[in-house]
Amino acid sequence: MSRLALELPGLSLKNPVMPASGCFGFGREFSQLFDLSTLGAIMIKATTEEPRYGNATPRVAETPGGMLNAIGLQNPGLEKVIANELEWLKQFEVPIIANVAGSQTEDYVQVAKEISKVDNVHALELNISCPNVKTGGIAFGTIPETAKELTKRVKEVSEVPVYVKLSPNVTNIVEMAKAVEDGGADGITMINTLIGMRIDLKTGRPVLSNRTGGLSGPAVKPVAVRMVYEVSQQTNLPIIGMGGVSTVEDIIEFSLAGADAVAIGTANFVNPFICPELIAELDHYLEQHNVDHISELKGRSWK
Amino acid sequence: MSRLALELPGLSLKNPVMPASGCFGFGREFSQLFDLSTLGAIMIKATTEEPRYGNATPRVAETPGGMLNAIGLQNPGLEKVIANELEWLKQFEVPIIANVAGSQTEDYVQVAKEISKVDNVHALELNISCPNVKTGGIAFGTIPETAKELTKRVKEVSEVPVYVKLSPNVTNIVEMAKAVEDGGADGITMINTLIGMRIDLKTGRPVLSNRTGGLSGPAVKPVAVRMVYEVSQQTNLPIIGMGGVSTVEDIIEFSLAGADAVAIGTANFVNPFICPELIAELDHYLEQHNVDHISELKGRSWK
Amino acid sequence: MIQKELMTVVSQSEIAVNIFEMTLKGALARQIDEPGKFVHLKVGEEMMPLLRRPISIAKIEPEKQEFTMIYRAEGAGTSALSRKRTGDLVDVLGPLGHGFPVEEAAAGQTAILIGGGIGVPPLYELSRRLNEKGVKTIHVLGFQNKQAAFYTEQFAALGDTYVATVDGSLGEQGFVTDIINKHGLKADIFYSCGPTVMLKAVERLHAAPRGYISLEERMGCGIGACFACVCHPAADETGTAYLKICSDGPVFKAGEVAL
């Protein structure tokens, strides 16, 4: 029996490792590098109802141990994502988690309704935490009542389980988690990026044309681990943890903190082969440490 | 005329560089390394009414580009700080900013009242943002109304200007800044640490005995710069910026973001000579870049 | 095929002030089939600097399993790269992107290659390939000043070479476009790489009826997955069309992209 396979709402995962939304596009580029079927799942780029160009460039900046991005939810729109991207992804044996975004409740509901009908979409990830869009977005992720309402509305229409992606830019992450649990969420994914900024000393202006951006990478890992630790103790929802994962030790750390599975974002840019590499290393690590199944580690730091 | 000297409420600063509270003790150790009179000011370790031992060890842990600490406000108590530490500091030509902490309003008021009477204390820094103490502390720093009330009460008794130190662990930093401005604060210092955690893979338990700790160092700089950028545009208060400063470029970045002066925390551990080194380098940098006075740079990123 | 390989530094030298020429060896070099492609480098195993750095390929020697880059040591990444010594390893991802189409110039035709500063390097391999094919090349290279100039002799060995410096300390004073105008240079096709302002001016110049330009942008993945490096196509009714510089480019047909 596999040490890595696990069942989460809607998802039969071969292993608990998957690329995080926005850091893997729709998989096409990475499919040239390795077989996408080796992945636990794929969280595809945020999809909105209409196509979006996103923010002006520069859209990324480097920071100590991390990076800022302000892509601005660029995507070809619901229709094309279904017709081109999801259709293309059907050749792989891998469940898709569709990251759903919008500016208002109706947008989310509309995208959720349509995209959840697609065969290989096994779960939705409600992106209520993107810091890089002016309207809506982040507001949904910082007001518990709003997040709960949105979750409820999306649950009503979704044909697959709904995971809600939490923003770390809040005073009380547990309150947010409980709100979406009350709203009927089937799981939580966390964390999205912290809001940050870099200023170009030559021009005196922010490096990013959007001025602020989302901070990700190893620098944010301690914040992510702490939040997973807190939320996993206070809700009954499964958690897909992320934020700075780049080694097998990081996966174990998230697991001990209380995550069921992990997603990998920024590290894909540093090493595009990171996902399959970590899957192999994780299996080896568990074997070496006599762990029969990854789930044994879940929440051990507080149990 | 000096490019570096500046006047802030209560403070005549020779230069805009000072050690951050908790990262410099009461100066004794560093006085063996360099002349404390070269510093713009000194933010001394948090002082509480009664002596405090703080948390059990381990109290620090390293993270990518940063560190976690959970000292727990250890200090010898108001009486001894005044009698031993502040008295000893009088030999130096340097204004002291006294970091004031407590568990409830009365504690803050009592410490503020007494410590503000000491000659060389030129300003207070209200520490309403320490993430490492169970009671009070952080709550004051995350609820605008509470922060405002506390500021008001302290202002009533303080004989010197009051700076309030903001916590980054909030949904809306501008709201907090405005609340303390309404409460009568003379200035803002920001940011305190982000709450984070590390887990020891061998034991499966949090590395810090307090479990969570405050994240500081270069890793948090983008968050700090973003918050200074936001707050400086929305309040009229002077800002002493901090969070990851370790090079002269970092000082310029905070300045462009909207800070009047900067404080240096974690970097003192990496290089205990950092403060005097950066003061010299800053002067040189401004000369090289034909900047007549550091204040010219303030807020240029948004002006 | 995109590969990731720890390649070995064969040589590294400072060929102008802060400008380094580095040659790397490894199987990956055999995969580079076109001038103008780039590699994405991880400098050091540490998390600082975290991201890779895109650098163009200046010269390819597949038979030796080597390729050469020329880069300016500026920030943390390129400065660290400049401290590498012969025998050190560099983590290389590549080859990436689409390069300059050599096939667009026919034997006997004339191509004008217009480079600015650190945009000059990829034109060198391009010129070698064009000459190999029997295309006549004219080179117009712009630099800040004499100290920042490099490879002028190497280009001169391949065809007429004009050098422009902003301060006139080498070649003629002025911008590359000034030189082209002054000498009335004309060709069947142009290829250009350099700062966007220069590329804009070059496109307006019509030194050739058609041409190709290579663009730069801050990158995340370098392979087309993160949407960090997009630009607008010139023709775009909806406002939502885009091209990715890393995977659709960095070389585009002149006029294809809104500069």
Place this chain on the structure above:
Amino acid sequence: MIQKELMTVVSQSEIAVNIFEMTLKGALARQIDEPGKFVHLKVGEEMMPLLRRPISIAKIEPEKQEFTMIYRAEGAGTSALSRKRTGDLVDVLGPLGHGFPVEEAAAGQTAILIGGGIGVPPLYELSRRLNEKGVKTIHVLGFQNKQAAFYTEQFAALGDTYVATVDGSLGEQGFVTDIINKHGLKADIFYSCGPTVMLKAVERLHAAPRGYISLEERMGCGIGACFACVCHPAADETGTAYLKICSDGPVFKAGEVAL
């Protein structure tokens, strides 16, 4: 005087499995006046690892401006340190803390030095100093196993040396305290460094009427300013008294600290 200096690696070698001996050269070495003091090392110029690493001084050669450390390559910092080569530079802050008081043992007296694992190194310079002074030294050194043992011959050259290993693969099987009991070792004074559990057992042992122990704790500043490394004094009515291991220690009088 505490100094910060870029010191030069004179030599580095692996003297047991994962145990490295490194000698550094520089003016700072002249400042080290006592065995048991430590240095705080910044490994690499990068921000990873960010913090310094505390390492004891195992041998001082002031006339050569050199000192030697022995350390175990474990995590990011010590592993990076182990990759340094002769001629490389290491950023050293020190000497720090209070060391073992040699003056507490008189010529003609016997001192027993009890070390466990990576706590053994500082005892070496201590033993050299004591012997120089005419103090007879007995050494009891505990290691995990034969592979992890080091410096046993160097100690044997200075006085009677007993080695204990947990698995019995070298010397006698057992803990240092077992050895001391078994052989009924007695002395006028003891000095000890090792894991806290060992120090606790050593204190209870009364192999000598009085003694000194050296403690470890995770450190921030290493100079007494950050309160990261405090411990409770044994006598403390208020519960708020404290000692800083980095600046009040790392060496304390036995019984002074609540272990």
